[in-house]
Amino acid sequence: MKHLIFFLCLTLTLTACVDDIKTEKDLNRYVNRWVYDYMSAVYYWSDELPTYKASYDNPSAYFNTLINREDRFSSIFENYQEIADRLNGITYTDVGFEFQLFRESAANNKVTGVVLYMKPGTPATTMNIKRGDFFTKINGTELNLNNYSDLIACFNDESSKVTVTFVEYNDGLIVSQNPITITKASHYKEDPVYLDTIYTIQQKKIGYFVYNFFTDDPGDETKCYDLKLNNMIAKFNQENITDLVVDLRYNSGGLQSSAVNLASMLVPGLTSDKVFNYTEFNKNYTDYFNSAAFKKKYNYNPFVDYFATAIDVKSPAANTYPLQNAGEKLQQIYFLTGRNTASASEMVINGLKPFINCVLIGDTTVGKNVGSILINDEENKKNQWAIMPIILKYFNKDHQSDFTNGFAPDFRIRDDFAYPLGDTRDALLAKAIEQITGIQQYARQPRRISAKEHPIYGNGLRFINRGLIFDNKNNP
Numbered sequence: 076m077k078h079l080i081f082f083l084c085l086t087l088t089l090t091a092c093v094d095d096i097k098t099e100k101d102l103n104r105y106v107n108r109w110v111y112d113y114m115s116a117v118y119y120w121s122d123e124l125p126t127y128k129a130s131y132d133n134p135s136a137y138f139n140t141l142i143n144r145e146d147r148f149s150s151i152f153e154n155y156q157e158i159a160d161r162l163n164g165i166t167y168t169d170v171g172f173e174f175q176l177f178r179e180s181a182a183n184n185k186v187t188g189v190v191l192y193m194k195p196g197t198p199a200t201t202m203n204i205k206r207g208d209f210f211t212k213i214n215g216t217e218l219n220l221n222n223y224s225d226l227i228a229c230f231n232d233e234s235s236k237v238t239v240t241f242v243e244y245n246d247g248l249i250v251s252q253n254p255i256t257i258t259k260a261s262h263y264k265e266d267p268v269y270l271d272t273i274y275t276i277q278q279k280k281i282g283y284f285v286y287n288f289f290t291d292d293p294g295d296e297t298k299c300y301d302l303k304l305n306n307m308i309a310k311f312n313q314e315n316i317t318d319l320v321v322d323l324r325y326n327s328g329g330l331q332s333s334a335v336n337l338a339s340m341l342v343p344g345l346t347s348d349k350v351f352n353y354t355e356f357n358k359n360y361t362d363y364f365n366s367a368a369f370k371k372k373y374n375y376n377p378f379v380d381y382f383a384t385a386i387d388v389k390s391p392a393a394n395t396y397p398l399q400n401a402g403e404k405l406q407q408i409y410f411l412t413g414r415n416t417a418s419a420s421e422m423v424i425n426g427l428k429p430f431i432n433c434v435l436i437g438d439t440t441v442g443k444n445v446g447s448i449l450i451n452d453e454e455n456k457k458n459q460w461a462i463m464p465i466i467l468k469y470f471n472k473d474h475q476s477d478f479t480n481g482f483a484p485d486f487r488i489r490d491d492f493a494y495p496l497g498d499t500r501d502a503l504l505a506k507a508i509e510q511i512t513g514i515q516q517y518a519r520q521p522r523r524i525s526a527k528e529h530p531i532y533g534n535g536l537r538f539i540n541r542g543l544i545f546d547n548k549n550n551p
Contacts, residue, residue: 096457106134106452106460110151113450114141118149119465121357134460146465148418148443155451155461162329162449163294164265170230170237171199171260173287173325174210175415176223186218187211187242188227191325192269192287192496197260204241204255207492211251212240235259264293267300267329270322270497271307273314277512282316282401283504285496286337289329289419296390301336305386308340308399316404320507322411324437324490328418331380331446336398338423339382342430343402350472351426352380354446357466407432409507412482413490417441424482425471434510435484437503442481444468486510 096102107130115121120143130137138151152158160166172190179185190208193200211217213226214237229237240254271284284307291301311319319341338351354377356364363369364377386396410424412435421440424433445465452458470476486506494500499508509515 096455100131102457103131103134103137104129105455106458107132107137109452109455109458110134110138110460110462111141113462114464116359117357117448117450117464117466119143119357119445119467120146121359138462148445148447149464150447150462152461152463154459155449156459158461158463159449159451160294163290163292164267164288164300165293166231166260166263166265168231168233168235168259168261169194169197169263169265170239170257171197172204174227176218176227178220184220185211186220186223188218189492191492192285194260194263194265197263198258199260202255202257204257206495208241209244210239210241211249212254214238215240215254230259235261266303268303268307271310272497273311273316274499274508276508277514279318279512280314280316281318281320281508281511282311282314283320283322283497285322287325288327289331289333289337291330291333291336296388298386298388301333301386302388302396304337304340305396305399308401311401312399312404316401318407318409318511319401319405320409320411320504320511322496322504323416323420323423324411324413324503325415326417326420327415327441328420328443331419331422334419334422334426335380335383336386338426339384339398340400341402341405341408341423342382342400342427343405344430345382345384345398345400345402347381347384349382350379351382352422353470353472353474354378354380355468355470360466402431405431407434409434409436409510411503411507412437412440412484414438415441416482418443418446421478421482422446422469425469425475425478428475429471429473434486434507435482436486436506436510437484437488437490439483440478440481442479444476444478 096105108127111124111127115124118124118141123143124141135151135153142149157167172193174188174190176186176188179187188210190204190206190210192206193204213229216222216226218226236256236258238254238256241252243250243252265287267286267288267290269285269287271282274281274283286304291298293299321341335351339345342349356377360377384398386398388394388396408427408431410433412420416437417440421443424435424440425444427433446467446469447463447465449461449463451461468476488502488506491502493502497504499505
């Protein structure tokens with residue numbers, strides 16, 4: 076989709092004048108007009124936008140007045156560079172663990188956090204914090220439905236340290252531990268390829284990897300993360316794996332180009348003319364992409380995405396790497412999913428379904444069958460806002476896109492956080508191994524107290540911090 080931003084530049088002429096910005100109200104009016112102009116050009120539901128009216132409202136509030144009733148995913152951000160970095164896995168300060176928040180009880184408004192996984196290389200990993208640990212206070216203040224958003228912001232704000240109070244479960248009681256002061260990692264680059272390993276069980280060689288978001292590199296055009304996936308698949312091939320488990324339970328999406336690459340590593344019968352995806356745009360895009368002017372200038376079909384056969388790298392030097400493929404070795408692929416599995420993760424599953432049996436284990440996915448693009452104002456440095464509007468709907472090669480309610484798992488297993496990711500006693504992984512080997516003991520291992528036995532474990536609040544965006548690093 077490298078021509079999308081270029082198309083915007085051709086079609087948009089902003090009517091607001093940069094020189095007229097003298098006050099915050101002037102800036103709000105300018106930003107709101109900028110937002111409206113881009114939304115009217117690219118938004119999937121652009122034909123249903125209200126008529127433009129000048130507004131001095133906060134841009135976030137104004138943006139929400141434009142959102143279609145069917146749209147659950149379009150977003151606006153006050154700082155473009157910060158969100159662009161976060162989508163590449165970069166945080167300026169990071170507490171050192173991923174987490175999820177739950178409401179303690181329907182009878183009160185208390186909120187509790189649980190550690191999902193530790194982030195390698197951060198100071199937090201030296202402090203005996205582990206997956207499955209619960210916390211109830213940040214900087215001495217108890218989390219609740221009214222303040223949790225402000226409190227968890229302390230995990231990534233400009234401060235160098237944050238104090239977290241963890242709790243333990245003891246004979247039906249929640250017992251607070253001494254507060255722990257954590258030194259935050261600075262300018263942390265999270266590797267999305269969290270873990271990969273091979274298990275040999277009952278003459279089965281099972282490849283397993285945890286992939287937590289889709290991005291190709293930390294913004295340096297090295298494609299290092301895509302290449303790491305590629306090397307991992309090469310290793311799986313060398314070890315002659317018989318089965319594969321892909322852990323996407325915490326993967327809320329990311330770059331479409333990385334989704335294409337991952338799917339291409341897994342599809343049987345990989346060829347460059349095999350259709351991975353079809354895309355549907357608004358009338359503006361559709362008319363432009365069908366125009367003689369576009370077809371004359373580009374030898375490219377924006378309505379179809381094919382599986383990839385190579386990874387092209389620009390830095391540190393231009394190079395092309397053949398894409399590794401394990402699809403020929405597999406009869407089915409086991410995907411571990413959760414309530415945050417979304418967007419590019421679902422795109423991979425949806426795109427592979429016509430070619431290979433996809434067995435889902437865990438919880439129902441989010442149901443994001445639409446894609447967005449990150450847009451910022453390159454003409455006016457005073458405008459630091461960015462928008463990420465939905466611009467398309469995607470379909471697999473059989474034109475299927477009927478999962479707005481999410482993909483339901485074949486085996487519904489609740490994530491209990493009881494063991495580290497990669498431990499064969501982990502509830503979701505154990506179920507996958509049981510299905511592969513027929514050995515039920517892997518789903519019946521003795522375990523420490525699990526979250527679902529914990530009194531503060533409930534349906535919970537969920538956070539989807541990343542969405543599908545297109546690779547706009549290679550714009551003309």
